[in-house]
Amino acid sequence: MTMNYAEARAFLLAHREDYDRACAGFSWPRPERFNWALDWFDAVLATEAESRNRPALRIVDVPTGAETSLSFVELRDRSDRVANHLRYLGVARGDRILLMLGNTVPLWETMLAAMKLGAVVIPATTLLSTEDLDDRLERGRVRHIIAGAEHASKFEALEGARGLTRITADGSAPGWTDFADAHEDPRFAHGFTPDGETRAEDELLLYFTSGTTAKPKLVIHTHASYPIGHLSTMYWLGLQPGDVHLNISSPGWAKHAWSCFFAPWIAGATIFIANQPRFEAASLLDAIARGGVTTLCAPPTVWRMFIQQDLKSIRTSLREVCGAGEPLNPEIIEQVQEAWGLTIRDGYGQTETSAQFGNPPGQPIKTGSMGRPLPGYVATLLDADGNQVEEGEIALALGDRRPASLMRGYEAAEGKALLATSGEFYRTGDVAIRDDDGYFTFVGRADDVFKASDYRISPFELESVLIEHDAVAEAAVVPAPDPVRLAVPKAYISLIKGFEPDAETARDILAYVRSRVAPFKRIRRIEFTEDLPKTISGKIRRVELRRGENAGEAPESRGGVEFREEDFPDLKG
Template sequence: MEARLNHHPTTPSATAFRAARDHLLAQGGTDPAAAAAAFRWPRMEHFNWALDHFDRLAREQSEAPALWIVNEGAGEERVSYGEMAARSDRVANWLRGLGVARGDRILVMLGNEVPLWESLLAAFKLGAVVIPASALLTPEDLRDRIGRGGVRHVIAGQAHVPKFDEVSGDYTRICVGAAPQGWTDFADSRQGSADFAPDGPTRADDPLLLYFTSGTTSKPKLVLHTHQSYPVGHLSTMFWIGIRPGDIHLNISSPGWAKHAWSCFFAPWNAGACIFVHNNERFAARPLLEAMARCQVNTLCAPPTVWRMLIQEDLAAWRDRLALREVIGAGEPLNPEIIEQVKSAWGLTLRDGYGQTETTAIIGNAPGLPVKAGSMGMALPGYRVALLDVDGNEAEDGEVALKLDDAPGDAPGGLPGTGRPLGLMAGYADSAERTAAVMEGGYYRTGDVARRDEGGYYTFVGRADDVFKASDYRISPFELESILIEHDSVVEVAVVPSPDPVRLSVPKAFITLAQGCTPDAQMAREILAYARGALAPYKRVRRIEFVQELPKTISGKIRRVALRQEEAERRGRGEREQGEFFEEDFPDLKA
């Protein structure tokens, strides 16, 4: 344990942040709709979350666990709030000695290891801007980020150092692990001074994080977040997940992506909870369940891919061994089958939500909110959601948008109103034009399409670019995929329009099959018949292609745009591939 913790005066912004946080913690699990209606973002002028919030928590609960990492087969590490605050002070002073200054951009390429959290906190305290980088990035990706991102410093794990041999530039090189020639050893940071003092106040709207989006349809955009947009904005995420002070929270996500910051950093530490990490070389459900049982994890957030693997286990056998209170799905919409199986096994409702790299959690099924099948929930605290039709008018079916105009009145408890949601990005750092386009007309436009029912619940339809017309009907790929994925033989599926001379286009499903299933005409007929029985005639999947894998971004999102292009070109050539089956191949299905 470090001997001392630095103390910085409590600012009005820090007081306002704590009041907003405490309001949501007090309301959590009671009446989510009322809590959202009463919530107002705090008004902030100067705010540094690492200094004003995290260090304050470290003084209040110095011995409480902040980070708990279990490395499968290689031991574990626990770091308290007090230790983490003191360590990050040393790292901040050490980085300052290496030339890191306020506003400098630092690319951080680390795994789920203690130096990742130390580095982020230290950079935030210095006022530097962090560019999180995935371990999956190639040297070409890194050249793009270092060039367009204006990177002046790099902190990378030893395994990633060789990638930078191909990336020229005048940037400080720091290695976590055995440092090769030309790199500085991160372990030297232990010698940094424990007395950290900032070089001045941090404005709440100063830049903090710069994310390169995964780019499903175009070159990655540079999403800029500030000292208030992500740290304070993730109060909505804390509320949606239902994290409480002292919880042990597990979020399955890799560093470098926004969801890691959502739930492996800001949301749990906003609440004063412990971030739990389970590291293994290859994901397997049983070791994860064993670790969750042994360490008594309270809240779990995982993508649908992980949930699909978990339900292959006998989950009911773990019910009495686990301490789970809240279970969340994120990254992609959840299929009803997964929700039903988790509910049956554990008695817990697997709750969905929605947000983007550009925002925090916008819509969600918060604790205490009755869940409607297929819905991703209601608007979360701090967000006023609208659906815009093709003419930009508000409707019950359209593009998800956030209202940016002034909110009416102030909420009880001294939380002032504000128009623009605090959890929204500052903009795209590389394009004022693109920023203006998505902020046009008093709304931020997400590019996603949803429906809203009379009760205020939103149902995801799909990316605006993915929704298509067949026989003049609008088709949501996700809706069709949710049906097909329930077939026992289907592991993954992506639906895109297939050009058709009569109907303009018809739905086609690209499918990967479960191990042991044969991708032949019999299987195609079975799946087409299954879809026929479950879907309205205008939504019917009329073509299938079996594939070994689906094209994806490095963040794991399916690139339907690539499939659409491939399908359009193939139909234009009039070709049929092996593994392709059309409804007309089976005359009895057309009857």
């Protein structure tokens, strides 16, 4: 039996700590027509007495403590005005809008307004270069731009930006329309009437992937895949109506839409945003405490900074804490548990989907595991020949079991969709191990896993050990050619301030890893560097490091210095 949207949400909320019941009884809603902004946000959250006047969005400026708070009713009305304004400016159903805003109110207003219009949003981080923007304008076939005023100049030299509708928010710029006109012009104040129904399979969001192994791909999401698909994300995060949820993520990336837009508002929770000019752990923790945040999701980098603070002295309202992006080290989980009595729960998903795996509230947790398939997902592991194995590429069942959250596909040239989701399974490109209890542990990207002396090596596993060393700030492991073993694990390492890139540090790190991994997994070479190649989202591009190794580039050409295991006779063998 297929549930409708409200039924599916209510079912998951009712069984938030009963994983087996939730998985057995849940079914994805499969509506033919659906517009989440109109049919859920406006018709339910902004209408029902339980939620209509509850804060939907709270944005706090951490340095000053200044706060902006808007209810569901207020955001309904404000997004209506923005939708009317955009329609007046020529934005039509199916048109593509490049949205490049920081964590300010116009971002949420625009997301809702575009959805109501049936327009398609291409979220973009404010960190994009002019070259990145040019690529997005061309490949995204953009017709309208909404950007922060401070970033308007990035578009001036772009040929592809000429002739497009250009709107600035949070300030004005010469030649651009001011976003504030939507709220100041009385013509846009009389509610919003859609020009027709929205099909659930109509395009809604286009996301450029982070491009860790190749040029960023353009992911197509519909009015079903994210608005309905993030029911699973709500379940993993453990959100409930009335929660105050903080997700530490930057606009422009899929995780921001996951947990700073869809999942909290599916639950009827308040989205809490803490803006800082530069990340500072102590003041952010203070904002979490003062703001009454009840649920928190943060990447491991943030958790590592949090545990440097005196967490025991910080009294919060937190009930649920989660980690995303990569598995957390046991040390971090233990320290947070000791300080707050809360267990950080891991999860896994992709830009192409919602949360696929997770450790929901109330479930046993295995250290290092990303959990089990969430309600609505049927997952397995496949080898290169399509055989089901205990270690292999994560694959999601399609056909009648296809998750509603799965993208339509990738967009190729001239708008043609490459349907990467046909066949019996959708292959994620990520490798994992499954244990006898059905828990999955992430190994790495299929492109990054390599063989050394005929053993499979997970860079991710070794990097997780490396960053536990006091001297290591960041690490990336790739195969280095070797005449005997064909390849050996080599670590590129940037050091924490105060440590020197010398033989003593290298020996200490090699010995540290040696004591914590099996002999065949040992790091055999280390190269210290101050500049690891990264994507615009901050993910390390191992592919560039591998290319350098295969090309035989000298460490000095990259400004690095290399040490090998054979440099230390006591470590050989």
